[in-house]
Amino acid sequence: MTSAPTSSSTLHAGGCLCGQRRYRIAGELPAVVACHCSHCRRTSGSAYSLNLVLDEAQVSWDGLPPAAYADQPESGHTLERLFCDRCGSSLASRAGLMPGKLIVKLGSLDAPPADAPRMQVWTDSALPWAVFAGLPSAAKGR
Numbered sequence: 001m002t003s004a005p006t007s008s009s010t011l012h013a014g015g016c017l018c019g020q021r022r023y024r025i026a027g028e029l030p031a032v033v034a035c036h037c038s039h040c041r042r043t044s045g046s047a048y049s050l051n052l053v054l055d056e057a058q059v060s061w062d063g064l065p066p067a068a069y070a071d072q073p074e075s076g077h078t079l080e081r082l083f084c085d086r087c088g089s090s091l092a093s094r095a096g097l098m099p100g101k102l103i104v105k106l107g108s109l110d111a112p113p114a115d116a117p118r119m120q121v122w123t124d125s126a127l128p129w130a131v132f133a134g135l136p137s138a139a140k141g142r
């Protein structure tokens with residue numbers, strides 16, 4: 001990715017439903033990845049999750065850090081799911097497969113990016129009607 005002069009000053013913010021957990025993201029937002037795994041379905045309460053894979057250093061938490069749940073995902077690798085233990089909103093996750101990365105849930109952003117997802121993973125676990133036609137796909141994780 002090229003570093004546009006504005007990228008370092010771009011600031012995105014987000015947080016949970018009740019406002020107790022807030023974060024800020026420095027820099028540009030990456031392409032959106034949809035995850036159809038059964039654990040994302042359950043934690044999102046929806047058909048799939050929408051994710052932004054960021055460098056952990058790009059994200060700073062205001063006030064209380066989020067609560068964490070040690071998940072045992074389908075991939076078999078470790079996955080820490082970050083959420084608000086007051087209102088239950090899913091906020092982010094840390095995957096053992098991607099050290100140094102923080103995977104932020106798109107729906108927690110104050111102003112989610114307008115661009116549609118560019119990739120989808122775990123389509124083997126997807127609800128058939130929820131698969132994005134024509135999108136680059138991984139049957140399982142990446």
Ligand SMILES: [Zn+2]
Nearest residue numbers: 016018084087
């Ligand atoms: Zn909350």
Ligand SMILES: [Zn+2]
Nearest residue numbers: 035036037040
């Ligand atoms: Zn998932």
